[in-house]
Amino acid sequence: MNPDVNPSRTRQEAEPTSGSAQAPVWLFVLVAVLAFWGMGFLDNYGGGFDPRVYEPYSARTEVERDQPSTRGRERFNAGRLAFLQYCAPCHMETGLGNPANNVPPLVHSEWALAEPPNRLIRIVLNGLRGPVKVDGKDFNSDGMLPWRDTITDDEIIARILTYVRGNGEWGHNASEITAEQVARIRDETKARAVQWTVDELLKVSEK
């Protein structure tokens, strides 16, 4: 029999209607089960909804653990506490500084990340005065305080600088600083009592 190419022309069907069979209950149970599965899946593969966690990592702590300067995590954390105590009042907890008050940022600061960090340690020990260019912006500070006499423990300074240089949230991954490095520079500059200026610092050779 020849299939009817144009069925509609011969019979006019009514518009479709829908029946009222019940939706099966197990379908809703399935939704619940899948939602539960989904939550488990997101736990394992969701990276904690952190924008810096990519597969195959499942948590920010894992990524941080694999960063090069994470040996000495306790130093890093202790350094953070000391940073908050001494440095954050001016340089802010975010490390972004206070441009209105001529406080330069530490984030992406080439001075902070310099390798080796001799100039950085000098700045911390004796402070900084005068115009300085940080990350492309100019600052002219009346003076960063010297910390030489306030923080006499070199390990604390070393920890603070380790924190600043290794802070993953700021995108920093520079080398750690040891107390010996700080002690050596403290010794070299023990005669100095005034703040550094940028010109003087630049004359300091990298040692």
Place this chain on the structure above:
Amino acid sequence: MNQGPLIFLGVFFALALSWFGLVFEPQLQLGNAQQATNVVNPTQLYPQMRPGQARQGLDVYRSLGCAACHSQQVGQTGRTYDVTLTDAGTNRAEVIAALLKVKPGSNTAEVEKLAAGPMPQTILKNVPRAVADAAVAKLEPTGAKAEVKIIPTGPDITRGWGKRRSVAEDFLFDQPVMLGSQRAGPDLADVGSRLPDANWHLLHLYNPQILLKKSVMPPYRFLFEKRKVGREPAPEALKFSGEFAPERGYEIVPTDNARQLVAYLLSLRADAVIFETPITVARPPAASTNAPAAAATNAPAK
């Protein structure tokens, strides 16, 4: 459900949900991404904007639709850890004892060779992080120095398509971002470090079968100009060997588009090490303590 407005509201809500989740939230997280610090060279931010020719090449790439066959994203399925001994220290006996504990199943002779041999020596291979950390913790008190090496793994990486996975930072400045969804051709995210020879790329674009006989990539002859050789062959003319060369007296010269495209391809690298992609690479040696102030450190320098 007979109310039109009810459907409208419901639909609006449903669409808004997915928009919030997949458009707005990512924008909040990544929308203002800035350059990241390069782990290996902390003073240089990553990524850098592509040089001018490469940016024009991006446009040629887009216009020719290269993304239809080539992807630009390296994947990573896991990571593995090695422990290497970098310094055996002075207390040899303790080091050997520690090494024996760290490497169960090895005998004293092997371990002594490790401690004596030229540094660095790989002690453990392909171990989980916890094991690697424990090994380092056992070795440190003895005075020896050991390092944990992080090695990303995955088929793309094993193929040499990249040393680590691609992440959002890699595409920060590109417009449009063409990640590609097919691999009829190899992945191009790291092609600049894999194939750094401009000539190779030019030849490949002109006729892929010169370099890869089984290639299904079409020849892009229209990116080149065939012209008569002048007094001397032009320096930028393609160098052929044998059967693919044009007839005598003619040379094939790349057009601007070809040059830009190749510049773009050469600029495609995915090897910078940043926070999101931990991988142990050899660090460049730090400036020696006796060297005069090097320009590598502080930007304010001359």
Place this chain on the structure above:
Amino acid sequence: MVLFAFAAVWLVAASVFGLITSLKFHAPNLLAACPWFTYGRVQPAQLNALVYGFAAQAALGAALWMIARLGRTPLLQPGYIVLGAILWNLGVKIGVFGILIGDTTGYEWLEMPRYASPILFLAYSMIGIPALLTFHHRREPTLYVSQWFLLAALFWFPWIYSTAHLLLVFFPVRGVLQAVVDWWFIGNLTTIWFGFIGLAAIFYFLPRLTERPLHSNYLALVAFWTLALFGGWGGIQHGAPLPAWMPSLSTVFTVLTVVPLIAIAINFKKTFAGASANLKENLPLRFVAFGAVAYLLAGALNIADSLPQVNQVTRFTFFTSARTQLFLYGFFGMTMLGAIYYIVPQLIQKDWPSGALFRLHFRGAVFGIIVCVVSLLLGGVVQGMSLNNANVPFADVTKSSLHFLRMSTLGDLGIAIGNFALALNFGWLLVRCCRECCVPIVAAAAKLETAEVAR
């Protein structure tokens, strides 16, 4: 009607492009001299022609018809709609042309250049607003299932289309976010927009052509809301350079779409049970039934593909193109074709001139789709497994899937033949229609003139 005619034309154009792209895989030198036809341009041209030229117009045509019919009211403002259709076609023509000359935007499924998309948007509003008005003025207060889907789809398209264009073309977001928005758009366009309109058509025609009621309103309700909520999150792939949570979220919601899939499957099966006799008699029903099966298959593949373990093998392979083919051609295309074959005679009160061409189309399409999809699915899996095996040099990876590609070209040929058959049938029908309507008018006018002259 106009929409359908244009849709048929674009279908042919898309199949021609499709053939060319498919052939290029094993004959890379084909048309290589001309930059217009380089694979990178022809493939997006084919996709856009298929999606915006054929699928969107068929969708709008079917949607308008169903809204009018189910509301028991004639279409309002048909003039605007026709104008909108013409404008839409102009936009697609300009867009495809733009892609071929190299002005592609670079975003998948949105390759039409920025000068073409506002035209499409304007055209859509000229079609969509009358559709809404028609819906609003319906005389039948009870809403049938299809109407929910259609109403939702009418709103959905302009929202996602405008969002995608604003965030990608006019005020581009930064970096890899562009890929996220692009994938979000693709997921919404396929799963929701095409899915809803296709489902509306199946929910309409399956009961109507088998003359039985749809099995369950409640199930359809569940399917509608779960699909609306879960369907828009799919599309973000697991290897992408994105933080881990984005592809994972996509996967979770895509897996959740198994619920509407099951609900729809039950509905289809129970409605259709025992009605297979109708298939022999009723050719449009065959198309729609094929589309229904293809929908379920495509949905299942989508869910499987979103799981990271499966995706590890299938990503970047022809598997994903096969899935898209199955969805666009197998489900949506066939359903719309069934709708076209049913609706057109009703609209112009004439029969299709050739039953043979009709059957040729059906057979060609079925053969083509099955061959194409199956070969690409298998080829994709083979390709994926070779890609994951680093010991296989890349040249061999492509070679391993070449046989499957050749088969898929054969499939493309089948589809193309079928589409040509439709175009012929349609053209013939139009000619007959015009001849019958216009000729008497012309003749009458001529008679009037001669009568006047005679006086």
